[in-house]
Amino acid sequence: MNWDNLITTNPDFIWYDAGLTVHLYFREATNLPVSQKFYIYLNIKHIQIQSRDIIYYFLVYKQKTKEPMAYIYLRGGDSTDWISPAKAPFGGVQTHELCSSREVIFLLSCVENFVKNNGGKKIIIKTAPENYDISEYLKLYECYNRSNYEPKDIAKNHDITVSNTPFEDIITSAERRRLKKCRKAGFITIPIPAINVSGVYGFVSTMKNHLGYSLSISLEELKILFSTFPDDVKVFSVNDHNRIIAIAVTVRVNRGILYNFLVADRPEYRSYSPMVALLEGIYKYCQSDRIRILDLGISLDHHGIEKPSLIRFKENMGAKPSLKITWQKTLDT
Structure with a gap:
């Protein structure tokens, strides 16, 4: 991971401990550009889409090298609950490859110190699925545990490991028959090159409303997402001749992960x-x-409430489950 774009000057608060420094920034969020190698939800531009509230950015550095080792942001200030992310599939700590547990635990202790001193009663951290990065997941699991966080929610996430194996070879025989049926009907799956965001949103919201679902994102927020990340948000459709019959909006989480949003x-x-x-x-x-x-997300x-039929469908598609934990810590008063 390249952390070169992380600033190291003019923090709003500083903590020190045995060769480590934690910097807190919140006055000017635009002064904290984030490396393209971060998960997109930790990118400053995405964070600004998530909330208009004050966002607090904590980074832990090695004092000798000035090299940042880990990073977390939280929304808070006007609530007793401080949350990471503000509004995204996950937030939490992201670490440098060489980051140690001690550095993460010191970072979390500084977060707790600041939140408690500013009226916060609870910290809630929604983390990435374990399959994204197993080594980081295990390291952070240990750090949250040692910092006395408790699992508030443990969800089952599903993702497909992409390989050279053809798609039809990773799905079940029943799903292969359905795929052949689509091919026989002449359906074509294509990426949509020129995107009408209002049209896409209208299609998805109408079909979801028929099933009793509401969308987690507004039309305006989706437009901002497309305009801010034109290379990372793509739309795919299945067409029956000129008629769109299915749509997927995907988000490039980082270079190696695509989220079926x-x-x-x-x-x-x-x-x-x-x-x-x-x-x-x-x-x-x-x-x-x-x-x-290819991340297919959780199934609710x-x-x-967890939906068994949706889990079966994802597993029929060759997806494997992994844990997605939301951690919580209630602060002593």
């Missing part, structure tokens, strides 16, 4: 299961662009 299909085409054809097209795109993980119904 928003998906929807027309109910009258469900007998064809166009979602299978849609995922095949996205999987092929991942193969061509050297993306190693419109009440926020």
